[in-house]
Amino acid sequence: MKTLRLHLVAALVVALTALGLCDAARADAVDHSLARFAADTFDQTQKAIEEIAVSGHPTAEDVLSALAAGRLFVHTADKAVLYRDAVGVLRSARSGEPAEVDTQALKPVRVNNRVRRSIEAAVGSLTLLSADPEKRRQAALAVLKSRDAAQLPLLETALARESDAATRASLAIARAAILLLKADAPDTDRVRAAKDLTSRGDQESAALLRSVPPDAPESVRSAAAAGVTKIEHRLAFWAYLQNMAYGLSLGSVLLLAAVGLAITFGQMGVINMAHGEMVMLGAYTTFLVQDVIRTRAPGLFDVSLFIAMPLAFLVAGGVGAAIERGVIRFLYGRPLETLLATWGLSLILQQTVRSLFGPTNREVGTPSFMSGALEIGGLSLTYNRVAIVLFAVAVFAVLLLVLRRTPLGLQVRAVTQNRRMAAAMGIRTDRIDALTFGLGSGVAGLAGVALSQIDNVSPNLGQSYIIDSFLVVVFGGVGNLWGTLVGALSLGIANKFLEPFAGAVLGKILLLVAIILFIQKRPRGLFALKGRAVEA
Amino acid sequence: MSRGVIDRTTLVVLALVLGAAVVVPALNLAVSAASPFHLSDHLVPLIGKYLCFALLALAVDLVWGFCGILSLGHGAFFALGGYAMGMYLMRQIGSRGVYAHPVLPDFMVFLNWKELPWFWHGFDRFWFAAVMVLFVPGLLAAVFGWFAFRSRVTGVYLSIITQALTFALMLAFFRNDMGFGGNNGLTDFKDILGFSVQARSTRAALFVASALALAAGYLLCRFIIASKLGKVLVAIRDAESRTRFLGYRVENFKLVAFTVSAMLAGVAGALYVPQVGIINPGEFAPANSIEVVIWVAVGGRGTLAGAVLGALAVNAGKTWFTGAIPELWLFALGGLFVVITLLLPNGILGLASEVFRTGRWRRSTPVRPVPSPAE
Numbered sequence: 067m068k069t070l071r072l073h074l075v076a077a078l079v080v081a082l083t084a085l086g087l088c089d090a091a092r093a094d095a096v097d098h099s100l101a102r103f104a105a106d107t108f109d110q111t112q113k114a115i116e117e118i119a120v121s122g123h124p125t126a127e128d129v130l131s132a133l134a135a136g137r138l139f140v141h142t143a144d145k146a147v148l149y150r151d152a153v154g155v156l157r158s159a160r161s162g163e164p165a166e167v168d169t170q171a172l173k174p175v176r177v178n179n180r181v182r183r184s185i186e187a188a189v190g191s192l193t194l195l196s197a198d199p200e201k202r203r204q205a206a207l208a209v210l211k212s213r214d215a216a217q218l219p220l221l222e223t224a225l226a227r228e229s230d231a232a233t234r235a236s237l238a239i240a241r242a243a244i245l246l247l248k249a250d251a252p253d254t255d256r257v258r259a260a261k262d263l264t265s266r267g268d269q270e271s272a273a274l275l276r277s278v279p280p281d282a283p284e285s286v287r288s289a290a291a292a293g294v295t296k297i298e299h300r301l302a303f304w305a306y307l308q309n310m311a312y313g314l315s316l317g318s319v320l321l322l323a324a325v326g327l328a329i330t331f332g333q334m335g336v337i338n339m340a341h342g343e344m345v346m347l348g349a350y351t352t353f354l355v356q357d358v359i360r361t362r363a364p365g366l367f368d369v370s371l372f373i374a375m376p377l378a379f380l381v382a383g384g385v386g387a388a389i390e391r392g393v394i395r396f397l398y399g400r401p402l403e404t405l406l407a408t409w410g411l412s413l414i415l416q417q418t419v420r421s422l423f424g425p426t427n428r429e430v431g432t433p434s435f436m437s438g439a440l441e442i443g444g445l446s447l448t449y450n451r452v453a454i455v456l457f458a459v460a461v462f463a464v465l466l467l468v469l470r471r472t473p474l475g476l477q478v479r480a481v482t483q484n485r486r487m488a489a490a491m492g493i494r495t496d497r498i499d500a501l502t503f504g505l506g507s508g509v510a511g512l513a514g515v516a517l518s519q520i521d522n523v524s525p526n527l528g529q530s531y532i533i534d535s536f537l538v539v540v541f542g543g544v545g546n547l548w549g550t551l552v553g554a555l556s557l558g559i560a561n562k563f564l565e566p567f568a569g570a571v572l573g574k575i576l577l578l579v580a581i582i583l584f585i586q587k588r589p590r591g592l593f594a595l596k597g598r599a600v601e602a
Numbered sequence: 603m604s605r606g607v608i609d610r611t612t613l614v615v616l617a618l619v620l621g622a623a624v625v626v627p628a629l630n631l632a633v634s635a636a637s638p639f640h641l642s643d644h645l646v647p648l649i650g651k652y653l654c655f656a657l658l659a660l661a662v663d664l665v666w667g668f669c670g671i672l673s674l675g676h677g678a679f680f681a682l683g684g685y686a687m688g689m690y691l692m693r694q695i696g697s698r699g700v701y702a703h704p705v706l707p708d709f710m711v712f713l714n715w716k717e718l719p720w721f722w723h724g725f726d727r728f729w730f731a732a733v734m735v736l737f738v739p740g741l742l743a744a745v746f747g748w749f750a751f752r753s754r755v756t757g758v759y760l761s762i763i764t765q766a767l768t769f770a771l772m773l774a775f776f777r778n779d780m781g782f783g784g785n786n787g788l789t790d791f792k793d794i795l796g797f798s799v800q801a802r803s804t805r806a807a808l809f810v811a812s813a814l815a816l817a818a819g820y821l822l823c824r825f826i827i828a829s830k831l832g833k834v835l836v837a838i839r840d841a842e843s844r845t846r847f848l849g850y851r852v853e854n855f856k857l858v859a860f861t862v863s864a865m866l867a868g869v870a871g872a873l874y875v876p877q878v879g880i881i882n883p884g885e886f887a888p889a890n891s892i893e894v895v896i897w898v899a900v901g902g903r904g905t906l907a908g909a910v911l912g913a914l915a916v917n918a919g920k921t922w923f924t925g926a927i928p929e930l931w932l933f934a935l936g937g938l939f940v941v942i943t944l945l946l947p948n949g950i951l952g953l954a955s956e957v958f959r960t961g962r963w964r965r966s967t968p969v970r971p972v973p974s975p976a977e
Contacts, residue, residue, distance in 0.1 A: 335758070337758045337762070393940060393944060396944055397944070401758050402672045402758065403943040403947065405672075405758060405761060406892075406896065406943050407940050407944065409939055410935070410943070411936060411940060412936070413932045413935055413936030413939070414933055414936035414937065414940075417929070417932035417936065418933075533766065533769055533888065536762045536765070536766075537762070537766060540763070571773050571776070571777055572777075574773060575773050575774050578767075578769065578770040578773075579770060581763070581766060582746075582763050582766055583749070585750075585753070585755055585763055586749045586750065586753040589753050589755045589756075589759060
């Protein structure tokens with residue numbers, strides 16, 4: 067009788083609970099899963115994990131991550147499951163509310179490697195359905211990496227509910243990755259998966275397509291192979307464009323460094339070995355300007371480069387004019403001696419800067435509008451290099467303008483072509499010489515401002531650009547500035563194109579040899595000045 | 603001015619050099635360490651190094667001072683000769699190296715090479731290495747010169763591409779997989795011709811060899827200058843187009859002078875390496891080649907004695923400066939460049955002969971007259 071009454075009461079209780087709200091029913095299922103933890107076997111723990119993962123219970127994620135971290139406990143007395151959250155507060159696994167329990171009676175739930183793997187998969191799938199779109203995206207990428215076939219149904223569910231386009235794309239790719247390699251999936255699905263991966267078009271998709279096993283059906287294998295070829299072509303195309311972009315960037319750097327040298331060499335036949343040091347002075351001017359701004363007016367940092375530009379021009383130009391007046395003026399008609407004297411000056415300038423600022427690199431920061439990169443398709447262009455290309459073009463245009471349209475430019479060109487005649491016409495050649503040298507050195511200073519953004523600012527900065535500048539000038543000729551432009555761009559692009567085949571160093575060597583041979587054919591460079599007066 | 607090969611300056615130089623060849627080893631070996639006249643052990647290879655540099659300066663003076671070719675890449679020929687000698691010395695180490703391989707040098711074992719590359723064969727014999735010391739720089743100079751002079755590349759353009767040449771070689775020899783020791787170079791030498799490189803007697807012998815080489819090189823240069831070849835070279839220096847119009851094959855004369863000069867530089871490098879104990883790609887640096895030119899300019903270009911004097915003086919100064927006031931050395935060197943080109947275009951010897959002749963110093967005109975358009 068007593069047992070019958072007990073059973074009736076139990077049935078009533080069961081019925082009442084069965085008639086309860088959905089929440090209650092669900093909570094009960096969670097309780098059932100949580101109770102498995104108390105059983106303290108790995109099998110039960112694993113089943114509990116699987117159930118909790120699909121339960122949709124609000125504390126599911128916290129419970130599972132606590133389990134992974136060893137922070138899930140069972141109370142030995144009433145078998146309640148509790149966990150310690152990230153900040154150390156003990157909470158009930160069922161409700162998530164903080165609980166006050168005697169910590170001595172808590173026993174941690176054990177895990178082994180297999181269980182841990184299930185936890186990871188479960189957490190991944192939980193986040194697939196998470197409220198935060200960013201978490202969903204990360205979860206999709208994680209599934210793409212793991213390619214766990216068991217996640218497929220969850221993926222489908224998530225895909226059906228997904229609202230955010232980018233996340234949907236990631237989910238679709240993850241599903242395609244799983245489907246492609248699933249042996250028992252229907253062929254049409256697998257072929258469609260191959261096409262999806264092809265349209266994604268990166269190295270990882272290509273690797274996935276390549277890993278289709280040889281015993282897969284013909285249609286799948288051919289779709290995968292076609293996909294691989296298509297991806298490789300597309301990647302090669304983008305790589306070619308990227309190389310062109312790098313070559314353009316390098317060419318613009320060479321142009322900036324060499325155009326000042328072309329002016330002074332064209333003007334006076336002076337090979338200025340101290341040209342690299344003018345670039346270095348421009349870079350150090352930038353450093354000083356930024357240093358002053360950093361201490362006095364930090365808000366001006368973004369315009370620091372614009373402040374540095376005229377200053378660098380003046381500093382380098384001033385030093386150049388001083389060199390011309392002080393040393394080079396006495397060495398006219400003796401280009402080899404000028405070469406040696408300017409080499410000596412470059413040593414002096416280097417050592418001066420080294421004594422003043424120390425031999426180590428100095429830090430020059432990038433303004434905010436020049437940080438970051440521009441992504442177009444498969445191409446990645448950093449903003450500072452784009453800015454340098456634009457700057458080089460602007461400087462070149464301004465120089466052309468000065469030389470072609472101003473009276474100073476007219477006089478400079480006259481003195482270049484025939485010094486004696488120009489003097490006879492009343493042009494003050496010594497003043498023009500000083501101004502030209504100052505102009506060339508000033509442009510070098512501007513180059514230094516630009517180069518400070520991409521290169522180390524040290525006393526040896528000039529040395530790394532001097533040989534390249536010479537080669538550009540020798541290759542392009544000193545007839546007009548276009549020669550320098552063509553020379554710089556072609557050398558920059560050629561250098562970058564040789565790199566993937568021969569490596570950076572060997573590429574440079576080949577380029578040097580090519581220039582040496584080129585000079586045999588055209589000893590005066592691409593765009594040479596013609597005329598008897600030039601032969602001297 | 604000279605009529606024959608042996609003139610007064612030559613006699614003085616030869617006497618000094620050969621005298622040093624006798625005195626310096628004697629002061630080191632025969633005089634006891636306690637005496638104030640004793641030359642300490644480290645000074646012998648140091649002065650020997652100076653003598654090698656003097657030979658290199660002679661080579662540059664031959665092409666620049668007498669032929670007008672400003673080569674800013676002679677360091678390349680010097681270094682190539684040095685590498686040839688270095689390869690012979692590396693082969694002599696044998697199993698006494700760190701890795702104790704009987705055939706492969708240490709750096710090859712380190713890089714997991716299995717056998718000797720083809721260009722190392724033969725360097726275990728001294729005569730082969732000696733031939734290579736002359737042959738390799740000479741070949742490079744001949745090929746380069748043939749291309750350059752035939753295309754009438756002159757003046758600063760030629761100087762720039764000699765710089766490019768030595769720069770390219772520097773980059774190439776820095777690569778570890780070229781088979782020449784990479785950025786570490788060749789070092790850790792043990793024996794030369796069976797004698798230990800470190801022994802005092804060997805060092806003295808190397809010193810004597812350097813002095814003899816310098817004397818022989820000087821005589822060779824004098825012989826060239828005093829001959830008809832030398833006269834044509836001077837004519838090319840002073841008025842190249844006019845010489846060409848007179849019917850002389852200017853390219854061939856330049857080529858001969860350039861090749862001989864390169865071989866002299868190679869010999870200088872070969873004698874330099876055992877005395878210094880190492881050869882590395884830094885010797886190819888463009889800055890080194892430019893420094894050689896300043897030695898010649900300081901001493902007085904266009905006079906062979908000036909080249910020797912300049913090399914000895916500048917290098918002695920460098921050793922002193924970098925020991926006593928290192929941070930001022932580059933100022934001094936740079937200043938030297940500027941002062942010499944501006945005020946003393948004929949160098950110390952030019953100044954000395956000017957003062958000797960006229961009793962006072964005028965800023966002298968340079969050796970080479972400024973060409974007017976008619977030339």
